[in-house]
Amino acid sequence: MDLWKKTLDVLEGSVEPYDFKNWILPIQCDTIDQDGREIVLSVPDASHGEWLQENFIGEIKETLRSFTQHDYRVRFTYYGAYGDDDRQAAGRSTIAPVPQGAPPDLIHRYRFEEFVDGPTNQFAMTAARAVADHPGTRYNPLFIFGGVGLGKTHLLHAIGHAVVERNPAARVFYVTSETYVNDLIAAIRTDKMHAFRKRYRDDCDVLLVDDIQFIAGKDRSQEEFFHMFNTLHSAHKQIVMTCDQLPQSIPDMEDRLKSRLQWGLIADIKPPGFETRVAILKKKAEADGMDLPDDAAMLIARHVTRNVRELEGALMRVEANARMMRREIDVHLVEQTLSDIIGDGLRRVQPDQIVKAVCAEFKVQISELKGPRRHRNITVPRQIAMYLVRELTDESLPQIGGLFGGRDHSTVINALKRVEALRDANPDTRNRIEKVRRQLRE
Template identity: 45%
Template sequence: MGGPAQDSGSTDSAHLEPYWAELRAGLRSDIGARMFDQWLKPARLGAYCPMTETLDILVASEFSANFVSAQFGDRLRLAWRSAHAGVRDIRIVRAPEASALRVLAVPAPAPEAVAAPARAASCFQPRHDFESFVTGESNQLACSAAQAMAAEEQPRFTPLFIHGGTGQGKTHLLHAIAGAYLAHTPGSTVVYMSAERFMMEFVNAMRANETMAFKARLRAARLLLIDDIQFIAGKGATQEEFLHTINELVENGARIVISADRAPQQLDGIDPRILSRLAGGLVADIQPANIDLRLAILEAKRLVAGDPPVPDAIIDFLARSVRSNIRELEGAFNKLLAYGQLTGRTIDMEFAQAMLADTVRANARRITVDEIQKACAAHYRIDPAEMRSKRRARAIARPRQVAMYLAKKMTPRSLPEIGRIFGGRDHSTVIHAVRTIEALRESNPDIDADVRALLRQLES
């Protein structure tokens, strides 16, 4: 969302207009004429970057970009991918000027110029840099390896293989590597493409008897980045060419970065020689973001979000409710902000729960009070039966209070229900436990560390 449209390093998107017309008709039917006419009818195609297969969709203002991205971004992205038009990603952006809601007529480069350095730099999204990549335990290795691959000094390893689930930040790191590398080596040739595009261009080159030009273009790269390598599984001829390409680039001292949704040894249908080459470099995984990283990501977004303000309680609610991936977490935040701007509503808990009801339901994993009791008992090394006993010794009472506190935060159980599960206690006992642990988390670092560790364990 937001930001300027892509510049002259990108190409004319006129060839995508027929697809856009068809997609608009389907979108109008899906979301209703009123919403379509208000938000999507004025939108126009902007620049298209064949290198990253990213298309700009232009709207009239920053506010419109935020709202359309939050409300319709995923739907538009899926629609374009389903159209098989060579568009893997979209950016919904403010038009460069009020009169610029039109197709940007930028001359398309010759096929050989796709990897030209002057054009390559503009294809990478500036917002996907290392500074905006929030790190935590789950992605620190991948980020550090990516920075080493982008540094001026020759890296000690190649290729770099980054794997992780959808929406966890792999593509962000690939863009960051390219941007940082081109910043200190602007004369170098950088080639970025999805594995799907690699396959498509190779097949087209064979049909047109232009395989030598295809080989020459890729093997001239000083930095090659291939996204989603799992999509060439089972494609024998494509894999053979890919293997020869990376072998020659490694021999020539080029840098190679590959991403996938799983580790090399788990890639079914991939030539063992490719897997051996990939595993011979550095393999770095990105695990799902834990609660601390999700909070840090949301805090970074809040710092630059502007009005309306997003309270701490809402940040905590989002971090605990949206656990599937970072992209969905950021989308939920953007949706709240856009709706707040649109309606003038204060972003409070009632508003957040109403706007994100579907998202929260999709992410819900039912954690039971019994799970919480067992986790707390194991953490504090007491018998699980003590959670329901009448003993009041501090070594028993404090773990029991922590468990009550977590039961209140992590389950939909009412206070009386929680009290009954903890040995038939009154709801006032649960209230006292919750308030006690809240106060201790502020004053006692050990208790706060215990609670954080239990939250991570239970949410994993």
């Protein structure tokens, strides 16, 4: 098991401390078959294994490769919520494989039906569906960009699943740019470039490339990708790529390749708003057969705001804690489980604190914010204050309206929509909202 111990040592230095503690450290290595190049890892439950498959399988495989110079197949088993002494009696179950018919590299649950859309990702979702319905004819290539954990990979896999469901004979190929680079290096080293090009050009109808930015600065990889792109595009084969930034902003990327990446449609994904975060949590809980009360979902959504991956990770922590403690999920369990995120003692934010913080940031008077004036210098801060009260407190829409001069709930709804739009369109507004949010939590 020395190989796994070495792998853990590397992962501890490359993975965020929170992720390492909660997701990597609980893994136990069952067996390593060096002849068959397979490693079997045991995890607490099926959800834990699925999370690892979706978020860390690439890092685990690459670390194993760095020690062995071989690609290892990683298989997860789970032992349930048992103590060490109970595991042998409980036995282990293998996590269900991907159903027959789906390309092996596509994650089964990453489908359009499981994607929660909202104002910040609606355009990307619509474009992805259009590509899946008419691959190679509309929006080719499709370039989806956004921050970490916002759903880019989910849409990439969803396109693949939808294409295969419509046409089982379609050859869909999903690959991370890291895998692409490693495949190219292996082909050069073993003098098998013909097989490499056949795989990526001839034997592919739909190419899905995750994190294209990682080929930047690698001259041979860019050269090969450029010619592969031209071949696929000329043959009307669909290309979909994800990235963390716009094509023209990728450093060390060749200009001719940047140009190709912009040939089709560019769609961005931004962090989800409060209502979308709640919907994501409720849908995830429903899919997992979990009873998640609305107030518990809203509490998680208020404090986990950066991306979907962290949101689902927080929910899985709550679910695991509820299972181990044999308790129903409620607000108190969420507070206890996520105390490191929410804060010691869960410092409550009051509506008046929010109003004062917004007034200080935008240099307006509280009386102006709650008064009848409708000048833009007043209405925008007022709407932002309503938005933050809705996000950070339990106040209802009518109660929020009452706080701001007796306005009705429809006015509050319009304010929330207006702030969502401003946040998406204006980086300065988005940064100022985040600044107030941070101040309120300090």
